[in-house]
Amino acid sequence: MSRHQAVRNLDYEAELEDEYGYSDEEEELSPEDQVRMTEGTAQVLEALGVEAPKVTKAQIEESLYYYFFDVDKTIAYLISKYIDPPKKPAKAAPPKAAPKHDVATAGKKSANVQSNKKGPSSADGVTNQVGQLKIDDTPLPKSRNLNVLSEFEKTKGKKTASFVVVGHVDAGKSTMMGRLLLDLNVVDQRTVDKLRKEAEKIGKTSFALAWVLDQRHEERSRGVTIDIATNRFETDTTSFTILDAPGHRDFIPNMIAGASQADFAILVIDASTGAFESGLKGQTREHSLLIRSMGVSRIIVAVNKLDTVNWSQERFDEIRHQVAGFLTGTGFQPKNIAFVPVSGLHGDNLVRKTTDPAASWYTGNTLVEELEASEPSARALTKPLRMTISEVMRTPQSPISITGRIDAGSLQMGDALLVQPSGEKAYVKSLQVDDGEPADWAVAGQNVILHLSNIDAIHVRVGDIVCDPAKPIQCVDTFTLKALAFDILMPMQVDVHRGRLHAAGKIEAIDAILDKVTGKVIKKKPMIVKPGTVSRVRVTLHTKVPLEAGQRVVLRSGGQTVAAGLLE
Amino acid sequence: MRFTNPKHSLSTVDPSGETSVSLLPTTPEDMWHAHNLIAESDLLRAHAIRKVVTTTSTGSTTSERVHTDLTIRVQSVFFDPAASSLHVSGTVCQENPHVSLGQHHTLDLELNRPFQLWKRSGWDSVALKMLEEAVAEDTGEATCAVVMQEGLANICLITDFQTVIKQRVESNIPKKRAGGSASQGGMTSFYEKTLATLLRTIDFTKPRPLLLCSPGFVAQDFRGYMQSEGQKRTDKKLQRIAKDAVVVHSSTGYVHSLNEVLKSPEVQATMRDKRFTGETSLMDQLYERLRKDDGRAWYGAKPVERAVKEGAVGRGGGVLLINNKFFRSLDIKTRKRFVALVDKVKEDGGEARVLSSDHESGQRLDALGGIAAILTYPIFDLDEDEVEEGGNGEEGEPVEEGAMII
Structure with a gap:
């Protein structure tokens, strides 16, 4: 049995040599053959005449050897193969069309080279080989090899910024944004009238404006926002992206996803009696903790529904006092907090100044003016590419199109991307930025739609990270976290959130309690961590997810946000 | 699980472990009990199928599968909760015509086939307690729970001793976007997939409690979907299942949210007698x-x-x-x-x-x-x-x- 094996191996090796080991042939040639080879080569070169430089000596020798020194056949072959080649499938992917440094293309190139070397096994052989290699005939997207960063500097367009709208449930976030879009003529009055008619049918007239953003069936029938709604509008200086977050506590994962894409936040507070107080205990508090721990530093507080308390300045001041105290305690700097009294339903102080005489005491900015005054945070343009997928969809451009905000780095058409955790590679066939404008490139901070090719749908999921294949993000199932506790922490089961990414795991161990300012270890291996303290915890996950040092994650347990922190 | 010999009972178990205890697993849950009872270096005797290769004098070999009983000294135990199968591997410590001493074998314990167990360290109080639980009467049907959130459903079976994740359904729900409302179709196909998987993996021929748990309205909507499907298909069984299903709030669609579910008043009221609550x-x-x-x-x-x-x-x-x-x-x-x-x-x-x-x-x-x-x-x-x-x-x-x- 074993001997058979050896023979088989031997055959195989010989075969291999036939195919690839042509360089050894010269040594193997008998003296007579060598003589015939030199003669043949001379004859062939002579016959080819002016075309001769198009073929190399090695090619001629190889062909001669293959056709057993039959000069005529060799010449015919060489002409058909090298000098006047018919259209060949192997050339389907011209190397220049492929981006550099790319494994898949390298594979193709080597396939080309191989089949060329193999040459004399006839064009059919080549086709077969190519068939076996399963090379896709469609060409890879062309890259224009732009220097994206210099392109970006050249464009002197409007600045772009995105903001998230947060607040307790029923504070009027969606309605306010609906009104804003109506007043800015992003949606027309006709649409709103139509919505109002529909809303009347189910007896929810006051929800008509919110329905501009709440488009899902469940959202409309229940009157709550469930998922993030994105919309955009432009002012004279800036183009804004609205991320309207749900306020209900069950949909905080969606709110986290929205907040992770935002530069700054609008915190909507219901000023009507009782509602403010219950909100402060509820999601007003949790949302502001979350946006702060996700790195949003600028916050505009819209004190909504002030018309219901007859634009009482007292009420406004009371709320401003409490909320400002609370927000500075959370870690917002006073200069980054602004307060605007508004009426979301009627549109006072959103785009236009209020005309209500009762509100004449307010002389400050409108909400839109405050938004324009906000500087978007600095973009990590030069870092390696990172983008969290917030949606996977099918578009006419590609069966797999993804949307998301580029967290860091830049990309352009034709770029190869790596999707983690699947580890599959894809190419950017085309891309659209912000409001669906086709573009050649995009940089950090922009919301993009990428149309991908060369990847299967099962490898791309919401929450996955798209990154640069040269500097990929690693997938981990354990990590240490410098965490600020909002609730008591002990080894327990938690949900880990980072943008759209949502994974189940547990706190494996608490390594130490740290000093809040200096980061020094105060106590090692504590039993529990008290709210408000910073500690180093080790978290394990059930599955591997793409995470890396410096990212901000949120830990939740039992429907409560228990901690937020920075990956170490 | 019961004693093979009806005359045996807990009181006849020899605490030193010298004499064997012979048990007959009858339900898949019993495999889990056996998994707890069988420890390393215990002796286990059970039915085995072994491939025996015989070499004739001319050197040719024939192999045949023989059914035999083998006694092994346990080295490792592997339990597959999803399939409820137990594989115990170790070295043979009693020779028989087919297998010689010291050979390795992995016994696959099977339902309705008895096994004998000698405990090397004796039956201590914990082991006896486990045995008591194992031979106790079954306390009824396992509860089925579907823990879900948008695009994710975990179908699990909660027995008295285990929570087995039977199947996980994942589906991509299109997010909402200006101008279109594709997500409704996405949710319907997700419900469809979940319902089909639920009916396929869980046996509802005998009535068993069904808990639908989710944040938001997913569980409620799923129940509505089940009801309307039941009417559409005029499927009495499905209508009954939907009617009896209990909708419970949970904060996520991951299995560990079951903790919240099990302590919710709805569950406490209906399942007070269950061990897990x-x-x-x-x-x-x-x-x-x-x-x-x-x-x-x-x-x-x-x-x-x-x-x-x-x-x-x-x-x-x-x-x-x-x-x-x-x-x-x-x-x-x-x-x-x-x-x-x-x-x-x-x-x-x-x-x-x-x-x-x-x-x-x-x-x-x-x-x-x-x-x-x-x-x-x-x-x-x-x-x-x-x-x-x-x-x-x-x-x-x-x-x-x-x-x-x-």
């Missing part, structure tokens, strides 16, 4: 105590052992919670230590609960190191020694500078 509330008590940090709750092997030694886990509310994983694959010495711990608590008049680590409450305990205790009076600084131990050698750790997270 008691365990869940015990774990809640423990967490509540830990939260207060009043020195009456401790976790981790060392502090708990010290507390028990002091007699703090005794009459009047002392509870020792310990995962059965602790008793599974420990060497005999450590096992004895923990058995002694359980015995001591019982002696002191406290409650010792062995939690199943295949249950959600057990998983929670697992996060705390698998062992915890509620004390009758507060003791502080039980963990002090540990801190000092941890402190050695790590003294030179560089102090980090720079901005903190907030």
